[in-house]
Amino acid sequence: MKTPILEVVGIKKSYGKKQVLGGISFSMNQGEVLSIIGSSGGGKTTLLRSLNFLEVPDEGRITVDGETVFDASWVKKQSKFRAKPEHQLQFGLVFQSFNLFPHFSVKKNLTLAAEIQVKKDSGKNQENLSARMECISKKADDLLARINLSDKADEYPSNLSGGQQQRVAIARALMLNPKILCFDEPTSALDPELTDEVLRVIKDLRDEGMTMIIVTHEMAFAKSVSDKVLFIANGLIAEEGAPEEVFERPQSEALKRFLKRDFED
């Protein structure tokens, strides 16, 4: 049997007495797209942030490609915990509010992290360095061309529309070749007319075989883009399955209510 690209086992997380995740387990294969839906406050964002090490779960284990990247038993003190860089970079994260670096140009936003890594790695080997820097620059140009923003390379992010900024944020995450690209409500901060351009980029990535996890409120999009859907309520997976099943034949009352409310909006 093929090793799943991602295996999440028994993730639990509480803030004080309030339990946000009550034991989440799932796995996904290379090239799959997983959508996570559910009401606000249900724990979907906390789950996604846990995968990216921005939250430290109290219990559970995360395995990428057969290698354990997180085990709650490793954690001595949550506030001090930092994932190993190579584990961190297995995942990419696109934020709801983009979080581009406003003081760097669009292109620099893309190249910055890769350049820092290369500079650190190469040490005194200057010759190698310039070739690798050029490689990074070329890759950034290619990605900008792919998201149709080559003409904005030298602009500052604040001169771009929300949809353009989010596309840059996606390209920035892709620069580091994550095995799994995560999206935290990527269109929630956008005007409705700008969501399409971002969703189109995500669809293109799916067609190229990118493994993705998408927390979203766009039900129609989740239905069309995903291979699998998780419905999370009260910190637990309340229902999961192929999009046709989850959206057309919901089993639980909670999911029926959730879907009904969403379509009435």
Added chain:
Amino acid sequence: MSVFQILNLLWEGIGVSLKIFFLTLLFSLPLGLLIAFGRMAKNKIVSAIFGIYISIMRGTPLMLQLFVIYYLPYFAFKIPLSTFGANYRLTAVILAFVLNYAAYFAEIYRSGISSMPVGQYEAARVLGMDRKQTFFIVILPQVVRRILPPVTNEVITLVKDTSLAFAIGQIEMFTKAKQIAAAEVSMLPYIVAGVLYYIFNFAVAWVMGCLEKKFGKYAIK
């Protein structure tokens, strides 16, 4: 006495004022950042110690701090001040200014750093940057941009505060102006000194304005 003669006499004092000004900035700007880190430390005791330091430095007159630092070796350890040589007075002035201004700068840094959205730290983190890289590459340049206007205020105040050095007998521009005014029984030296302070602050405001433009090519959201 002509304006030129006054300027000629003031010259020596101007040099001392400039020295106080530049050396204070040179040391208090980085020291302020360290104090800001101390103030923001997670350890409550460390944070409290730096909080008290800032509170005292801001809550008592700079002139009083000048006296304390200047006379401390004598009153605390009975060391005659003459043992420290001719430059002791100026050193004490600069030390007092640095300690005082660093406290003000620390609070400005702190306000700037805590105004940074947490998303900037998180974005840097998921891109594999460590804490140091995140702070110096992502956070600090944005903080500098945000705090330039309040820093300009402090720098302008510092130009005028250099005249406080006369309190412990350090001759600088203002002391010199006073001496000439007394000898000549004239207001003119004061006016010349005032114009010089003004010109200097005009230059300070201009330089800071240029820095704001340089750092402000992007808009803050």
